[in-house]
Amino acid sequence: MMKLLLSNDDGVRAEGLKVLAERLRQVADKVTVVAPDRDCSGASNSLTLKRPLCPETMDNGFISIDGTPTDCVYMGLSSLFNAEAELVISGINHGANLGDDVLYSGTVAAATEGRFLGVPSIAVSLVGKQHFASAAEFIARLIPAFKQLSLPPGSIININVPDLPYDEIKGIRLTRLGHRHQAGEPVATIDPRGKQRYWIPRVGPTKDAGPDTDFHAVEQGYISITPLHVDMTQHSALADLQVWLAGLEGLLESDRD
Structure with missing residues (x-):
């Protein structure tokens, strides 16, 4: 039995978070949920530094914060909510966090903040929006053995689950990150008041999806x-940069003369 802190980037009312919390309450000693009050997908590791944050406890016990996923984990692991977490789990994300997605992902960022604050952390995503129960079931079965896992400092685990019924998932693969092609140009549109606006486009198509990648699995x-x-x-x-900088050193001294 473990004490868990759950968060996400899809917002405190997201279906994936609800399903995960319900399942993990069956296997954990304590489950504390602290999540953004809105969808923060793509927030990455941003913190809210120019205004105060306002936590609110919802009817289901989840704590909603008007901030980013990183804010939520930072607050959740503070003494404010007495979380006493032994493991941070971020998700279940509504959609994939594969390859280069991790650079922008608020889901991965929430897990990263947990690890930064000294707590082992997992990011979990469903590659789709239907079988959240499959991802929740896998995490519920995984966490009892998590204390046995020894990782290098600063490491987190990124898990992506195919959008299938649990008994149709073929197994588990240990993978590396794949890569995507660059996304397209911003998409121009006109708002109802005639002002030019731009949408950031969807992620680019897969570029590296080799047999050992997360995409392929x-x-x-x-x-x-x-x-x-x-x-x-x-x-x-580092070695190449050291040689390059050694050459620059003399140049900078000449400039000072």
Whole structure:
């Protein structure tokens, strides 16, 4: 039995969050839900810094915050709600978080904030909008063994579940992130008052969906599990950069002369 903090980026009233909370309350000691008061898809790791936040407790016990997914996990793990979480779970997202999606995902960002604050964290997404119960069932079966998992510091787990009945899912695949093509140009439109507006387009089509990628696993009917690392340092580039900077050093000294 564990103490869990749940959040998401689709909003506190989202079906995926509701289904996940209901299922996990059957296997967890305590489930605290702190989520945005609206859809914050694409919010990434943004924090609300220029105004105060206003938490409100809903009739079902969920806590709604007028902020981002990262705000919600930050607040949820503070002493305000006495969450005492041993695991942060973000989701169930309404749609995929595959490949480059993780750069923009509020779902992944909420899990990242949990890990940053020292709590093991999982992001879970349904690649569709129908079989949320399948994703919830998988997480319910996974978390009893989660304490046995040892990950490097700064790591989170990104899970994508195919939109299938649970007994039709073929299995689990450990994957790497695939990649998408660049999205298209902003889409122009005119609002009712005649002002020019622009929509950000949908994500680009798949570019790298090799057999070891998250895209491929889900397409074949498997649950994809991808470890993500918060450290964005490109360690393999350090040696080349060191040589380059050594050449710049003399140039900067000449400029000072």
